[in-house]
Structure formats: structure tokens, C-alpha cells
Amino acid sequence: MEILTIETSNKTYPVYLGQDALALLPGYLKEKYRSARSILIITDESVGALYLQRLKNVLADIEKELHVSVVPSGEKAKTFDVYYSCLTQALEFGLNRKSLILALGGGAVGDLAGFVAATYMRGIPFFQIPTTILAHDSAVGGKVAINHEAGKNMIGAFHQPEAVFFDLDFIASLPLKEVRSGFAEIIKEALIVDPEFYSWLTAGIQSLEHVDMQQLAYAIKMGIGVKGAIVKQDEMENGVRAYLNFGHTLGHAIENSLGYGSITHGEGVMIGMVFALKLSIRYSGLNFNLTTFINWVDALGYKTKIPSKLNADDLLAAMKKDKKTTGRDITFVLLDQVGKPVIKTLNDDEVLTEMLPMFENKR
Amino acid sequence: MEILTIETSNKTYPVYLGQDALALLPGYLKEKYRSARSILIITDESVGALYLQRLKNVLADIEKELHVSVVPSGEKAKTFDVYYSCLTQALEFGLNRKSLILALGGGAVGDLAGFVAATYMRGIPFFQIPTTILAHDSAVGGKVAINHEAGKNMIGAFHQPEAVFFDLDFIASLPLKEVRSGFAEIIKEALIVDPEFYSWLTAGIQSLEHVDMQQLAYAIKMGIGVKGAIVKQDEMENGVRAYLNFGHTLGHAIENSLGYGSITHGEGVMIGMVFALKLSIRYSGLNFNLTTFINWVDALGYKTKIPSKLNADDLLAAMKKDKKTTGRDITFVLLDQVGKPVIKTLNDDEVLTEMLPMFENKR
Structure with missing residues (x-):
């Protein structure tokens, strides 16, 4: 397991990179986010079908409420409508300022989930769990965004994740x-x-x-x-x-x-x-x-x-x-x-x- | 004229408070924001009817493109639809990362315009020009937001203004x-x-x-x-x-x-x-x-x-x-x-x- 460190002016956070990196997630959340009562997993239809159950299993003993929003795959995840519906679900699920968002998927899911996290109640913590090689880039560095009809990534924020769990088992089966x-x-x-x-x-x-x-x-x-x-x-x-x-x-x-x-x-x-x-x-x-x-x-x-x-x-x-x-x-x-x-x-x-x-x- | 200073971890900015504080705005923008080619004024119907022309006159010689978005008055300014339409207008007007947003109005306009500024192209600079006493509070401190059907200010960010121009002439005629x-x-x-x-x-x-x-x-x-x-x-x-x-x-x-x-x-x-x-x-x-x-x-x-x-x-x-x-x-x-x-x-x-x-x- 490699542990890389990302430093920004306001925040330093780890990237856990390796096979079964996901196994470190529950301990990390339990130890560092005790006051978080609920977690929202945002994933897309394709990734959800493949890996959501694995993530739920990993978090089975976390003793926090687990909620899931499944969004369309690819750039269709990054529309205003999907953004709004994630916010609505977060409110319906009762997420508060201490709640956590987990982005399970490729770059599009990470961008969307990060922007939801950046703007929900003026910003709540989120975690990147990239499932593609491409997302090694977008999952690190805090650029999050959705698209506008007039252009890609036009609406967004800089919102750094709390940590990145890059599990190479996801990559092994990548097309x-x-x-x-x-x-x-x-x-x-x-x-x-x-x-x-x-x-x-x-x-x-x-x-x-x-x-x-x-x-x-x-x-x-x-x-x-x-x-x-x-x-x-x-x-x-x-x-x-x-x-x-x-x-x-x-x-x-x-x-x-x-x-x-x-x-x-x-x-x-x-x-x-x-x-x-x-x-x-x-x-x-x-x-x-x-x-x-x-x-x-x-x-x-x-x-x-x-x-x-x-x-x-x-x-x-x-x-x-x-x-x-x-x-x-x-x-x-x-x-x-x-x-x-x-x-x-x-x-x-x-x-x-x-x-x-x-x-x-x-x- | 009073000049107050607001300090946050990342940013220190002035609040110009006094009669005719607005007169300082064009010089400030010319000196410190030379590379800004365009400005978007966001105001509401009521405030716009009263003061937009005055602001335009003040900025007559600024040598930057001036655009205006007029939004509904009061909390109606803080809907998702209005937020989206401001972003669309900003894109149509060709605002880029160096462009500036001026919020002319009360707290609702400031909250909306600030959130537009916070999220347009991941954040552009904005200025608060409060026209009410109430807005002395919301114009300072960087809390910006819009409403969700499920609650007030549920979607927002922390985005500090570049400066606040609090012109007491606006206050003199306040109901x-x-x-x-x-x-x-x-x-x-x-x-x-x-x-x-x-x-x-x-x-x-x-x-x-x-x-x-x-x-x-x-x-x-x-x-x-x-x-x-x-x-x-x-x-x-x-x-x-x-x-x-x-x-x-x-x-x-x-x-x-x-x-x-x-x-x-x-x-x-x-x-x-x-x-x-x-x-x-x-x-x-x-x-x-x-x-x-x-x-x-x-x-x-x-x-x-x-x-x-x-x-x-x-x-x-x-x-x-x-x-x-x-x-x-x-x-x-x-x-x-x-x-x-x-x-x-x-x-x-x-x-x-x-x-x-x-x-x-x-x-």
C-alpha cells in the first residue's frame, strides 16, 4: 500500500493507493469522523452495479446511517438536474454539516459528488473513491464541477476531499x-x-x-x-x-x-x-x-x-x-x-x- | 469615510463605509483589477429601479464591458432557477475567470450574486454594494447561498468579497x-x-x-x-x-x-x-x-x-x-x-x- 500526501494551502490529505485500499476506509471514518452520523454514497448506474455492494459490505460495521444516490453514467451525471436531485436527496436523507459524502466512480461522479459536497450547507466533507485510471487525476486536487449547456465544467468549486482511497482492484477489471x-x-x-x-x-x-x-x-x-x-x-x-x-x-x-x-x-x-x-x-x-x-x-x-x-x-x-x-x-x-x-x-x-x-x- | 478591514485566513478586504462610498469604486476597480475586461452587475427589480442608473453613471468611465442581470426582489432572487439564469447570462455575456460581479442590493441579492461568483468557473471575484442596513451583516463574512424548497440557505459556499462599498446615501431613503x-x-x-x-x-x-x-x-x-x-x-x-x-x-x-x-x-x-x-x-x-x-x-x-x-x-x-x-x-x-x-x-x-x-x- 502506498500512502501519498497532497498538500494545499488549507488542507493536507492522504491518498491510499493499492490493492484493497478500500479496506482502510471504515477504520479511517470511524477514527476521524466520529461525529458524522450519516454518509451519502454517490455513484453511477454502471459503477453502482459493479461495486456498490462491495462498498456497502466494507462499511457494514461502520455504525453510521448509509444512504445512496445513484446517478446516470458518464457526463450525464454532471447536469444541473442531477446536481439538484442529489441535493434534494441529501436533504431528504437528513444529512447535516457533519455528514460525509463518498464519491464512488470515475471522474464524472467525483466531479458531481464533490460539487454537491462543496455546496451542500456551504460545504461538507467528502471522499474520493476512484474506480478508473483517469480519475487518478480528477480525484486529487479538489477541482469539482458540473456542466452547463454552454460548456463543460463551467459551474464548480475548489473543494478538496478529506482523503482518496484508490483501490487497484477496481482498475484490474477496467475495459x-x-x-x-x-x-x-x-x-x-x-x-x-x-x-x-x-x-x-x-x-x-x-x-x-x-x-x-x-x-x-x-x-x-x-x-x-x-x-x-x-x-x-x-x-x-x-x-x-x-x-x-x-x-x-x-x-x-x-x-x-x-x-x-x-x-x-x-x-x-x-x-x-x-x-x-x-x-x-x-x-x-x-x-x-x-x-x-x-x-x-x-x-x-x-x-x-x-x-x-x-x-x-x-x-x-x-x-x-x-x-x-x-x-x-x-x-x-x-x-x-x-x-x-x-x-x-x-x-x-x-x-x-x-x-x-x-x-x-x-x- | 470609514475604512474597516475584514480579515479571514485567506483574505483581507476593506469595507468602505460612508456617504458617497460608491465614488471610490471606479478607482478601486481600475487600479486593482486591470485585467478584468467585463463586469456583471446583479441587482433586483426594486433596487435596480432606484439605483442601477446611479451605479452605471459612477462606472461610466471604467473602460470595461458592463452587463446587468436583474433578478426578482426579496427571497425570490434565491431560487435555483434564478441562480441558473444568472449563470447562463454570465456565459452569454462572455464573462471569464477574470471578470467581476457586483452585487447591488440587499441581503438576498448579495447571497445570490455571491453564490454565482463562488461557482462560476469555480469562483470569480465579487464586490458587495449593500443598499440596506440589514445587509451590513450579510455583505461581510462571505456566507453566500441560495434556497432549496426544503429550506433556506441550504445550498451555498464561503466566498469572501473583494471589497464592500457601503454607501450610506442608499440607507438615507430606506423605508x-x-x-x-x-x-x-x-x-x-x-x-x-x-x-x-x-x-x-x-x-x-x-x-x-x-x-x-x-x-x-x-x-x-x-x-x-x-x-x-x-x-x-x-x-x-x-x-x-x-x-x-x-x-x-x-x-x-x-x-x-x-x-x-x-x-x-x-x-x-x-x-x-x-x-x-x-x-x-x-x-x-x-x-x-x-x-x-x-x-x-x-x-x-x-x-x-x-x-x-x-x-x-x-x-x-x-x-x-x-x-x-x-x-x-x-x-x-x-x-x-x-x-x-x-x-x-x-x-x-x-x-x-x-x-x-x-x-x-x-x-
Whole structure:
């Protein structure tokens, strides 16, 4: 079992990472949250069907009231209606300021449950129990949010969890598509902060179908380490935390334009990273073998081209709407070197010149 | 012009209090918020009709985009629908993370606008421009919220304003009913913290129809001082901040049972304070001449009895539902002495014994 520590200006909390990490949860709650009389588990339909009973079993002797809200799977969990209905249920269940919320699921459930916790009675404690690799990123750092029709994650808060219980048993049965989605963020974390970890990844991971649990645990641990180090410096995303958006400017635009769910987050981010690497080579002097990178991630099963049914103008408009952008030009996270990110603002021409050759050939 | 300072663990901000305090706003925004390109003013129909043009005139040369959202007056501003529509407008107006929100109005507008600011893109800066005496309390300290059908202020956050501009010119034309509502909170602040200020109030304020501006400015300044001192010790209401709920347990229950708007907040709180003083004499050893107090506030135009159309069981149920209550008994803020509050939990019998004689005679 690994115990990582996340430090922010107001709060320090542990991440328990390992097989059967969940077994530590009841003792932790009993010891540190004695005055909590009730717990609300928020999970989604898919994860609930697989793992809710296991979590209930683990908490069988906790001697607190256990309530459950089951929300739709994926981004459908992050609507205003679902948010409101979770709040209504929390009130009906009689949760008070000392009650606890447990987020059991992937990033969407964690984002929703965290925002419910952030705003219920002006904020109550919550715990992240991620069930995907992708959620190693979102479960740490306290960014919680729901979506607005006009854009993803537009309504949210910074609300740190009390602790993260990352049980690798959940990961063992993850579909390949989800492994791939989560692994893209790990590659991102290596690229923006840690050349050595990046070398380890490229040398050691040649297929996502055959990652052994030890390698995976190490990769997730390193990813969380990168995330934690950045959050420690800049909890509220006024500076370096923006580096975590490497690959996300185009990635979000692709997800958004295809409709959320048509492509996984990590798959979108991978295309965005290829683009950001191209921009970095062109406008930021990055010395990097892009062909080697593309061959590597291609072997891992990622797409690296923009789907042909999208068009450049729409993507440009979507990138400008993205909240990370404050002016008319588009702000990108680029790399001066692997491990040395930098914020650069590019105009439409500069963006289009590099983007147009990235489209898949139309068939 | 008085400049008061509010200190919290993460933020220190000024309260400008005085006639024409608003004149300081454009310079303040220009100097400290250069990168803000747009401003959203949130006000309500009544306040907007009276003062929006004045605020726009003050900001005429600010060189930032000015947008306005006008919301319904009173508690109707604090619904989920209004909250959502403010967020939608903010997105349509193109507000980004550097944009500013100005809350122009009473407590309800401040609570709503503050919660919009707290959650728009995970939090943007906002300013309180209170237009009532009552809002001297809510504009300071960062508690922002909206209502849920199941209860007032159930959904919210702690989000401190960047600054408060409390322009006494707004107060000069306030209807007597609103003066009375706001003054109840000032009396509360004196009772829980400052015997000397309490003596000043009882000696100097014999009518709310003839308070002169200098007296009023002093009373508001002292009230904000009490509020600021408590917020400094306990921003997140884990301890002493709860003392500010003196009079509010029964006060909220009365407001809630009558329907919000039938009685002003301060009028409800005054009845709640009379009750809390009775409980304090009985259960907390408070040495206090309640008859003198009742005569004084009666002369100021307050009711001190529970309206006869309410009934004790409903009020008891409403108090238990109030979020300040965590168990089956009811938690009250009582006074050991004037200036020495204490938290006491009382059972139904103890509460009813003192409450029943407080009802108005049925006619």
C-alpha cells in the first residue's frame, strides 16, 4: 500500500493507493469522523452495479446511517438536474454539516459528488473513491464541477476531499478503452514535469493490453505525485496548475464537437497532445522526435489525427469558448523541453497552419 | 469615510463605509483589477429601479464591458432557477475567470450574486454594494447561498468579497420597516459581544424614525466590527461564528412558518432574541431586565410576541429542521451575560415551557 500526501494551502490529505485500499476506509471514518452520523454514497448506474455492494459490505460495521444516490453514467451525471436531485436527496436523507459524502466512480461522479459536497450547507466533507485510471487525476486536487449547456465544467468549486482511497482492484477489471483514456493523462503528467518518468514510460509500456499491476501502480503513483506537486504550488489555478491543461485545449474542443461520450477524454487529450507537441516544436523551440512519439502511442492504440468529420473553424471556435482562454487569441500550454511547460498565446493563422495537416484523410 | 478591514485566513478586504462610498469604486476597480475586461452587475427589480442608473453613471468611465442581470426582489432572487439564469447570462455575456460581479442590493441579492461568483468557473471575484442596513451583516463574512424548497440557505459556499462599498446615501431613503429589520441585527451584535455598545444603543436610540445619519453610521460601523471580529476567529462557522445565530433559531422558524416576505428578517429575529433572552435567564443564569428590553424595542416598533396564527408544534419542527441543529434536541445560542454567548442544547419540554407564554393572545 502506498500512502501519498497532497498538500494545499488549507488542507493536507492522504491518498491510499493499492490493492484493497478500500479496506482502510471504515477504520479511517470511524477514527476521524466520529461525529458524522450519516454518509451519502454517490455513484453511477454502471459503477453502482459493479461495486456498490462491495462498498456497502466494507462499511457494514461502520455504525453510521448509509444512504445512496445513484446517478446516470458518464457526463450525464454532471447536469444541473442531477446536481439538484442529489441535493434534494441529501436533504431528504437528513444529512447535516457533519455528514460525509463518498464519491464512488470515475471522474464524472467525483466531479458531481464533490460539487454537491462543496455546496451542500456551504460545504461538507467528502471522499474520493476512484474506480478508473483517469480519475487518478480528477480525484486529487479538489477541482469539482458540473456542466452547463454552454460548456463543460463551467459551474464548480475548489473543494478538496478529506482523503482518496484508490483501490487497484477496481482498475484490474477496467475495459481497455478506459485504461487508454486514463493512461493519456499519465503520459501528460510525465511530459510536463518529469523527463525521467517519461523515459520510463516509453521504455516500459509497449502495450496497454499487457500492463502488469505493478507497472500500473507505479505509473499511477508517479502521476498523482506530479498532480500533487502542482496543486501544492497552485491550488486555485492562478499559475502553474494551468500546465495540467497540456493537450486539453484541442482535446476538449474535439470532445465537445463530437459530443461527449463519442470519444473518451484521454483519447481526445492524446490528439490534443500531439497537436501541442507540434506547436511546441514550431513555436517554442522544443527538440522532440514527434514521429517516435506518434509511433509509440499508435502502438498503445491511440488515434493521433483529428477525426475527418470535424472541421477546423468549429474547433477554433470551440477552443476560444473554452474557459482557459481569456482573449481573442488562443492560449496553449506548450513545452520548451520535456518537463518545461510554458504558456503561449497563438493567433488563428498560427493555430490553423499546424492544425490543418492533422486531420484524418476523408474517405 | 470609514475604512474597516475584514480579515479571514485567506483574505483581507476593506469595507468602505460612508456617504458617497460608491465614488471610490471606479478607482478601486481600475487600479486593482486591470485585467478584468467585463463586469456583471446583479441587482433586483426594486433596487435596480432606484439605483442601477446611479451605479452605471459612477462606472461610466471604467473602460470595461458592463452587463446587468436583474433578478426578482426579496427571497425570490434565491431560487435555483434564478441562480441558473444568472449563470447562463454570465456565459452569454462572455464573462471569464477574470471578470467581476457586483452585487447591488440587499441581503438576498448579495447571497445570490455571491453564490454565482463562488461557482462560476469555480469562483470569480465579487464586490458587495449593500443598499440596506440589514445587509451590513450579510455583505461581510462571505456566507453566500441560495434556497432549496426544503429550506433556506441550504445550498451555498464561503466566498469572501473583494471589497464592500457601503454607501450610506442608499440607507438615507430606506423605508422604516427596512431600517427596523436591519437594526435588529445591530442589537444582536451588541448583545452577543459588546456590553458597552449595547448600553450606547439603549441610551441613544429611542426611535427608529429619527435616527440621525451619524448615529446610524456609528451603529453600522460597530455592527460590522463585531461581525468582522467573529469572522476573523472562525470563517467557516466551526465555532464562535455560530454565536451570530443568536435569535435566529426561532426567528428563522417564524419567517419560514409565516412564509418569507410576510415578516422581515429582523422582525423575526427580534422575536427570536426575546425568546433567546428568556431561555438565557432561565437556563443560562443571565442577569437581565427583560421587561426593560421589551419596552425599549417595543418603542422602536418591534413585535416581541409570536404571531397567534402560528403554533408551537410547527415552530418546534421548523427549528429542528434548521441546519444549525444536528441532533434531536434543539441547539440555541444563549447568553451567560451580555457579551458572553454560549451554545446550549434544550429538549422539547424546556423549549415549550418558555415558548408557550410568548404567543400573542388570539383575538
